[in-house]
Amino acid sequence: xxxxxxxxxxxPVPRSALADGFARLDQGQKIKMALGVLALVGIIAAFFxxxxxxEWRVLYSxxxxxxxxxxxxxxxxxxxPYKHTEGGMAIMVPADKVHDTRLRLASQGLPKGSVAGxxxxxxxxxxxxxxxxxxxxxxxxxxxxxxxxQSLSSVQSARIHLALPNQNGFFREQQKPxxxxxxxxxxxxxxDRAQVAGIVHLVASSVPEMNPKAVSxxxxxxxxxxxxxxxxxxxxxxxxxxYVQQMEMIxxxxxxxxxxxxxxxxxxxxxxxxxxxxxxxESTSEQHRPNQGxxxxxxxxxxxxxxxxxxxxxxxxxxxxVTNQPPAVGEAPINGPAGQLGVAGAAERAxxxxxxxxVNYEVDKTVxxxxxxxxxxxxxxxxVVINHRTALDRAGKETSTPxxxxxxxxxxxxxxxxxxxxQGRGDSVNLVNVAFNVSAPAEEAPMAWWKQVDNHELARSxxxxxxxxxxxxxxxxxMVRPGLKxxxxxxxxxxxxxxxxxxxNEAPERPGLPLPSTPQEVxxxxxxxxxxxxxxxxxxxxxxxxxxxxxxxxxxx
Numbered sequence: 285x286x287x288x289x290x291x292x293x294x295x296p297v298p299r300s301a302l303a304d305g306f307a308r309l310d311q312g313q314k315i316k317m318a319l320g321v322l323a324l325v326g327i328i329a330a331f332f333x334x335x336x337x338x339e340w341r342v343l344y345s346x347x348x349x350x351x352x353x354x355x356x357x358x359x360x361x362x363x364x365p366y367k368h369t370e371g372g373m374a375i376m377v378p379a380d381k382v383h384d385t386r387l388r389l390a391s392q393g394l395p396k397g398s399v400a401g402x403x404x405x406x407x408x409x410x411x412x413x414x415x416x417x418x419x420x421x422x423x424x425x426x427x428x429x430x431x432x433x434q435s436l437s438s439v440q441s442a443r444i445h446l447a448l449p450n451q452n453g454f455f456r457e458q459q460k461p462x463x464x465x466x467x468x469x470x471x472x473x474x475x476d477r478a479q480v481a482g483i484v485h486l487v488a489s490s491v492p493e494m495n496p497k498a499v500s501x502x503x504x505x506x507x508x509x510x511x512x513x514x515x516x517x518x519x520x521x522x523x524x525x526x527y528v529q530q531m532e533m534i535x536x537x538x539x540x541x542x543x544x545x546x547x548x549x550x551x552x553x554x555x556x557x558x559x560x561x562x563x564x565x566e567s568t569s570e571q572h573r574p575n576q577g578x579x580x581x582x583x584x585x586x587x588x589x590x591x592x593x594x595x596x597x598x599x600x601x602x603x604x605x606v607t608n609q610p611p612a613v614g615e616a617p618i619n620g621p622a623g624q625l626g627v628a629g630a631a632e633r634a635x636x637x638x639x640x641x642x643v644n645y646e647v648d649k650t651v652x653x654x655x656x657x658x659x660x661x662x663x664x665x666x667x668v669v670i671n672h673r674t675a676l677d678r679a680g681k682e683t684s685t686p687x688x689x690x691x692x693x694x695x696x697x698x699x700x701x702x703x704x705x706x707q708g709r710g711d712s713v714n715l716v717n718v719a720f721n722v723s724a725p726a727e728e729a730p731m732a733w734w735k736q737v738d739n740h741e742l743a744r745s746x747x748x749x750x751x752x753x754x755x756x757x758x759x760x761x762x763m764v765r766p767g768l769k770x771x772x773x774x775x776x777x778x779x780x781x782x783x784x785x786x787x788x789n790e791a792p793e794r795p796g797l798p799l800p801s802t803p804q805e806v807x808x809x810x811x812x813x814x815x816x817x818x819x820x821x822x823x824x825x826x827x828x829x830x831x832x833x834x835x836x837x838x839x840x841x
Contacts, residue, residue, distance in 0.1 A: 306771055313767055320763025327756045331749070340367065341382045344395060345374035351395035358389060422446055429490055433465070433483060438473040442466065446491065462498040463487045469503065477523060480509045524562055527659060532556045538702045539668060543695060547687075551671040551720070556703065559663040564656070571650040589640035664711045666703055670695070672719040687717045 306314065343366070344355065355375060359366045364385055366377050377385055389395070408420070426444045433442040443466040449459040465487060469475065475483075480501055488496040501510040535556035543552045670692075672684035687695075696715045705711050733739055820827045 309767065309770055313770060316763055317767030320759050320767070323759045324756060324764060327752055327759065331752045331756075339379040340376040341379040342369075343375045343377045343382060343385060347375070347395055355389060355394055358392065358394060359385070362388065418448075418450075422448055425490070429487055432486060433467070436479070436483075438469055438475055438479070439467055440470045441468040444487070448491070460498060461491050461494045463491065463494065463500070465499065465501045467501065467503050467509070475503075475509060484510050524560075528558055528560050531558050531560065531661070535664070535666070535703050539666065539699055542698050542702050543668070543670070546695070547670055547673075553669045555667050557665040557667075558661055559665075561660050561662045562658045564658050566653070566655045569650075569652045569654075571648075571652070583643055584646045585642075585644040587642040589638075589642075591638040591640075661709075663709055664703055664705070666699060666711075666713045668695075668699055668713070668715040670715065670717045672717065684719050692717055 306317075309317070344351075347355065352375065356366065359375075359377070362385070364377055364381055366375055368375060408417070412420075426446055429444045429446075430442050433439055433444070445464045445466075447462045447464075449461060451458055465483060467475070467483075483501055484496050484499045487499050488494045499510060500508065502508055532555075535558070536554050539554040539556070540552060543554075670687065672686050674682055674684050677683055692715060696713060699705075699713050699715060700711075703711070703713070705713060
């Protein structure tokens with residue numbers, strides 16, 4: 285019997301456990317595990333990439349096509365990443381580059397805006413006529429005014445038309461310039477009268493010799509905003525209503541400041557109603573009065589006329605010294621009884637003498653012009669409600685008691701003095717002391733957690749990370765974990781071969797009678813065979829790999 289004994293290496297090189305486990309997998313399991321590992325690596329890379337992605341912010345919005353194209357071209361030259369929002373209404377850049385990009389674009393004059401201003405004067409062509417120069421200047425002035433008006437918070441866009449007549453020194457009456465302004469406001473915004481007046485004066489002050497009345501402001505609905513103050517007013521004047529409301533608030537605040545230190549904050553309510561007269565009255569009166577204090581009147585003019593001369597008086601009577609004297613000059617007062625006429629008076633009466641006197645006296649005259657200012661208070665009505673006093677009794681319970689009438693009268697007097705009470709114009713003050721009905725505020729039902737906005741935002745922010753984590757778990761549990769489990773499972777143990785000779789002998793031994801046991805010397809081959817048997821018993825895995833290599837025709841390690 286010939287026996288061939290395999291030579292075994294007692295110290296094989298150990299292989300990696302993962303490599304051995306992967307080698308035990310079949311072709312389908314290897315492909316499945318490889319795809320799972322690649323998917324897991326892709327999920328991890330996407331998670332870190334999205335986590336480190338820059339936040340985008342709006343650089344400019346509502347740009348014209350010209351400005352948008354210029355800005356995009358400049359961003360490409362500056363190597364700044366950008367993207368457009370839906371509809372192309374805004375250009376977005378990373379949040380950490382917004383301010384730096386805006387400054388760099390502003391240094392280059394971007395965005396210029398769809399409205400051109402005085403920069404049109406920089407592109408004057410050679411050979412331009414005077415009319416073209418005037419037209420370019422007018423367009424530049426309109427553009428500058430448009431930019432100024434569009435800077436207002438309520439104005440979305442504006443358009444200005446200037447009518448600048450050609451000034452000629454040969455015309456006696458020069459035509460004055462005028463302007464028209466068309467405004468488009470932001471949704472929900474309005475312009476009050478003061479803002480419209482500001483726009484009118486802005487345009488009028490920018491054009492020489494332009495009257496503010498020659499500026500018309502119209503909104504996008506066709507409504508004239510700059511109506512003349514002399515025209516008929518439609519409905520209640522907003523400024524008048526605001527003036528009345530401010531006046532009532534001032535009086536109400538005065539009452540509260542006076543009474544709150546006495547009754548406590550929140551224990552007094554006051555309302556004041558003011559009747560204001562906005563009519564403008566102008567009256568002229570002329571009065572004539574007699575002299576005051578019995579003083580004589582002042583002579584303005586006096587005229588005396590004396591006509592004719594009487595005949596020469598002849599001596600009459602008893603001859604003597606008296607009859608030979610000429611008669612004395614008669615004196616008669618202007619007003620009063622005439623004196624007695626003597627002999628001389630009889631002589632004058634005998635002559636044809638006419639005397640006429642005209643005296644003009646000054647008469648008192650008063651011309652009075654009264655112009656009453658608008659916005660005068662015609663009547664004030666104040667209503668004040670004061671809460672009962674609250675106190676704690678011995679049991680610690682809160683009770684309310686009314687205020688004594690004496691104190692109510694004092695408070696009423698304070699209110700009258702505060703608002704400037706005038707009984708002559710019909711002012712009224714009514715002060716009442718009642719208990720306030722303080723009702724507990726109704727508790728609002730808490731909003732469901734799925735309806736709260738904060739939870740919605742939290743869900744949106746956590747949706748991407750949680751989705752990536754769930755997808756990664758599915759890949760690990762469904763594709764990678766089964767392969768790893770198969771790789772860690774022990775290989776199928778090779779059945780023990782009772783006699784090792786059956787594996788290495790070329791011819792099987794035939795049964796026979798045992799030979800008589802005689803002591804023989806152990807050879808080298810027998811020692812190696814015993815070592816192989818011991819190795820097969822101690823490490824069957826190594827022996828099985830050796831046998832598998834023999835079967836596959838591989839060279840021994």
